[in-house]
Amino acid sequence: xxxxxxLVDVSASDRVTLxxxxxxxxxxxxxxxxxxxxxxxxxLKDLHxxxxxxxTKPDSADTMIRVGRAIPKLLSDAEIDRIRHExxxxxxxxxxxxxxxxxxxxxxxxxxxxEYQQIDxxxxxxxxxxxxxxxxxxxxxxxxxxxxxxxxxxxxxVERDFSINEHIVVIIFY
Numbered sequence: 001x002x003x004x005x006x007l008v009d010v011s012a013s014d015r016v017t018l019x020x021x022x023x024x025x026x027x028x029x030x031x032x033x034x035x036x037x038x039x040x041x042x043x044l045k046d047l048h049x050x051x052x053x054x055x056t057k058p059d060s061a062d063t064m065i066r067v068g069r070a071i072p073k074l075l076s077d078a079e080i081d082r083i084r085h086e087x088x089x090x091x092x093x094x095x096x097x098x099x100x101x102x103x104x105x106x107x108x109x110x111x112x113x114x115e116y117q118q119i120d121x122x123x124x125x126x127x128x129x130x131x132x133x134x135x136x137x138x139x140x141x142x143x144x145x146x147x148x149x150x151x152x153x154x155x156x157x158v159e160r161d162f163s164i165n166e167h168i169v170v171i172i173f174y
Contacts, residue, residue: 043070047148052100052122061087068144075143082140090126090138099125120149 007015038044048054049063065083068075075083100122103115123145129137136142 043067046070050119050123050145050148052095055087055091055095060091064141064144067148068140071144071147074147075140079140079143083144086138086141090141093126093129093137095126123149 007018010018043066046063046067049060049067054060054063061084064087065080068080068083098117100117101114102117105113105115107113127136127138127142127145131137
């Protein structure tokens with residue numbers, strides 16, 4: 001709103017030029033993202049199987065098997081063979097909606113909104129399910145999911161150190 005208010009003082013030709021330049025910037029950003037993001041990486045595409053909504057899709061068990069095979073030295077051949085069985089049990093499981101939906105609400109315009117739980121919250125609840133003997137229901141899925149969820153945190157300490165060092169360098173040079 002404030003941007004629109006400020007644009008009132010700008011001439012029509014300058015506004016046209018500004019919007020054209022902004023459009024060019026957005027196109028350049030999209031081109032850069034398309035060039036540098038791993039959009040064709042099948043492993044990353046397969047990770048959609050971790051979404052709670054994917055568990056009942058027909059090809060999800062095969063997708064989870066591909067994910068399990070893609071992580072080197074994580075699972076034995078016998079464990080890979082168990083993925084389908086565990087995934088089918090997981091797909092048939094009655095999952096409490098509160099495990100994946102945090103909040104549902106209507107905004108002032110009457111639009112429905114859903115706020116979802118974080119994925120680690122959902123999987124922590126799901127992987128804590130046990131059999132009648134007290135054993136984990138999904139031990140193989142647990143190995144896969146836990147290893148996938150830690151990928152994004154793998155370099156966090158190193159990245160944090162670089163960020164701190166960058167601030168120190170900036171302070172020293174200014």
